[in-house]
Amino acid sequence: ETGVTQTPRHLVMGMTNKKSLKCEQHLGHNAMYWYKQSAKKPLELMFVYNFKEQTENNSVPSRFSPECPNSSHLFLHLHTLQPEDSALYLCASSQDLSAGTQYFGPGTRLTVL
Amino acid sequence: EDQVTQSPEALRLQEGESSSLNCSYTVSGLRGLFWYRQDPGKGPEFLFTLYSAGEEKEKERLKATLTKKESFLHITAPKPEDSATYLCAVLNTGGGNKLTFGTGTQLKVEL
Numbered sequence: 001e002t003g004v005t006q007t008p009r010h011l012v013m014g015m016t017n018k019k020s021l022k023c024e025q026h027l028g029h030n031a032m033y034w035y036k037q038s039a040k041k042p043l044e045l046m047f048v049y050n051f052k053e054q055t056e057n058n059s060v061p062s063r064f065s066p067e068c069p070n071s072s073h074l075f076l077h078l079h080t081l082q083p084e085d086s087a088l089y090l091c092a093s094s095q096d097l098s099a100g101t102q103y104f105g106p107g108t109r110l111t112v113l
Numbered sequence: 114e115d116q117v118t119q120s121p122e123a124l125r126l127q128e129g130e131s132s133s134l135n136c137s138y139t140v141s142g143l144r145g146l147f148w149y150r151q152d153p154g155k156g157p158e159f160l161f162t163l164y165s166a167g168e169e170k171e172k173e174r175l176k177a178t179l180t181k182k183e184s185f186l187h188i189t190a191p192k193p194e195d196s197a198t199y200l201c202a203v204l205n206t207g208g209g210n211k212l213t214f215g216t217g218t219q220l221k222v223e224l
Contacts, residue, residue, distance in 0.1 A: 004156070031210060042117070042214040043157075043200070056209060090156050097210045100145040104156035 003027050004105035006091050012111045013081065021076040021108045023091030031097050032074040034066060035090040037107070043090065049074060050097050081112045115140045119201050119215035126191055126222050134186040134218045136201030146184050147212065148177050149200040157200055191222045 004025045013019050025032060034046040048056035049068040063085075065077040074091055088109050092102040118137045126132055138146065145164050149157035161170045163179040170177050174195065176187040186199055198219045202212040 006156075033210075040216060042216050043202075043212075045211055048209065048211070056211065088154075092156075094210055100204045100210060100212075101147065101159060101162055102210070102212060103159060104149075106156045107154075109154065 003103050004091060004093055006089075006105040006108050008108060009106065010109045010111075012113065013078070014113050015081060015083070017081075018077070018079040020078065021089055021091075021110075023074040023076075023105055025072055025074075025091075025093040025103075025105075027093055027103060029093040029095050029103075030071050031094045031099075032068060032071070033092040033094075033102060034074065034076055035092065035104075037088040037090055046076075048097075055097065078110075081110075083112050086110055086112045115203055115205055115213040117201055117203055117213055117215035119199075119218050121218060122216070123219045124221070126188075126220070128192055128222055128224050129190045131187070131189045131191070133188070134199055134220070136184040136186070136215060137182060138184070138201075138203045139182075140203050140205045140213075142206035144204045144206045146179055147202045147204070148184070148186055149202065151198045151200055151217070153198075160199075188220070191220075193222045193224060196221045 007022045031050045036044045046060045047066045067075040088107045090107045091105040094102045116139045120135045148160040151157045161177040166181045198217040200217045202214040
């Protein structure tokens with residue numbers, strides 16, 4: 001788990017709160033990803049960044065706002081979320097967009113009340 | 114649109130009872146098929162990448178195989194510590210690095 005770290009591991013927030021999830025990768029990779037994992041559903045890709053530039057937004061609502069200040073750090077800013085946004089949010093990284101293998105962090109378990 | 118279907122959804126084995134998990138896929142062009150292991154409350158852990166039909170890879174009690182339509186994850190003489198959810202994902206030959214995941218097989222190995 002030391003390759004990709006995520007904080008916090010657990011987060012409970014109200015619908016009017018603003019919070020941020022943080023991801024850091026120590027693998028020297030250039031591409032980073034946010035995924036959402038809900039029970040009984042496949043992992044859903046949310047955003048992709050390559051060399052700090054966003055390359056994919058998979059029709060994610062604007063209440064989720066990503067930020068990638070450099071190739072090692074990725075944030076997901078959250079505001080005015082809905083209870084259905086409760087899920088495990090996973091960060092991943094890969095060498096670049098041509099390297100298929102993605103390595104995942106431990107995730108942040110988010111509960112929206 | 115790429116699709117991945119995993120079966121069974123859940124599997125209960127006795128320790129030492131070998132079995133196989135299935136991953137059926139449809140993809141416009143396969144760049145790679147990936148197997149991950151996920152423990153409860155944790156992120157997926159990479160196991161294998163397979164690139165072409167006929168390829169096989171092994172790691173301890175696990176062996177992954179690939180055909181043009183499906184992949185199998187064979188578990189030989191499993192132990193309780195092999196209990197986890199096993200995820201399959203495909204990557205197509207289109208641009209980017211967008212994995213399409215299945216819903217996983219939840220494996221429980223009992224003493």
